[in-house]
Amino acid sequence: MKRINKLVWDTNFFGIEVGELIVADDENVNLDEASAFKFIIVKQGEDFPVKLIDFRKSFQETKVLFSKNISNVVFDDLKYIFDTDEYSVSPTELYELAFASGKYSRYNLDEKLSTNVFHHLYKEWVIGSLNKSIADKVFCIKEENIIIGFVSVKKEGTVARIGLIAVADAFQGRGFGALLVKRVEYYCLSEGIKTLTIPTQKENYQACAFYEKNGYMIIEEVIVKHYWNKKYDTI
Numbered sequence: 001m002k003r004i005n006k007l008v009w010d011t012n013f014f015g016i017e018v019g020e021l022i023v024a025d026d027e028n029v030n031l032d033e034a035s036a037f038k039f040i041i042v043k044q045g046e047d048f049p050v051k052l053i054d055f056r057k058s059f060q061e062t063k064v065l066f067s068k069n070i071s072n073v074v075f076d077d078l079k080y081i082f083d084t085d086e087y088s089v090s091p092t093e094l095y096e097l098a099f100a101s102g103k104y105s106r107y108n109l110d111e112k113l114s115t116n117v118f119h120h121l122y123k124e125w126v127i128g129s130l131n132k133s134i135a136d137k138v139f140c141i142k143e144e145n146i147i148i149g150f151v152s153v154k155k156e157g158t159v160a161r162i163g164l165i166a167v168a169d170a171f172q173g174r175g176f177g178a179l180l181v182k183r184v185e186y187y188c189l190s191e192g193i194k195t196l197t198i199p200t201q202k203e204n205y206q207a208c209a210f211y212e213k214n215g216y217m218i219i220e221e222v223i224v225k226h227y228w229n230k231k232y233d234t235i
């Protein structure tokens with residue numbers, strides 16, 4: 001019988017009991033333990049109904065992971081991008097960009113989660129990236145002394161993964177996003193890493209087209225669903 005695993009970080013962050021259920025097929029779930037949770041995140045390789053008594057599904061997305069094997073990067077645009085290890089950046093300078101980057105996030109689109117919760121989560125993500133608890137590097141682009149884009153990256157053994165990437169709306173379509181990705185690729189090669197991955201939502205067609213244009217391919221798809229205990233209201 002499939003068990004629901006408690007997500008400790010999520011439980012502490014949201015202040016409610018959060019669980020995760022990974023199901024590979026239409027298998028039985030321990031429904032007795034489901035009542036201990038307010039919020040259950042279900043992950044599936046294929047889409048089929050999951051029966052959780054007294055729970056209502058509030059959101060569903062397909063998470064995709066893009067990957068690229070990096071062999072050579074010629075990068076001569078360093079003057080446009082700076083490393084936050086060399087030039088200090090306040091988290092507040094990145095908040096609005098982070099919020100914009102998360103417009104397709106399940107934490108933004110789930111009707112059961114308030115905008116304040118979404119903002120709090122992404123603020124923590126920015127802070128954790130800058131203080132290196134969840135990222136190894138953060139690179140930024142400035143125009144007229146204002147940060148108009150940034151990217152964070154984390155090394156995971158022989159692979160690196162982009163966490164947050166954002167370019168201000170007014171500056172999109174001018175190659176800044178590609179420049180940020182290229183800067184990360186250059187960093188990866190300098191660290192001996194030849195594979196870079198980038199997660200996003202399949203429903204975010206603009207981001208998917210952008211990564212494909214820059215040589216990335218989807219290597220993984222996971223369906224993610226949010227289920228909320230019917231006894232509770234929005235947080």
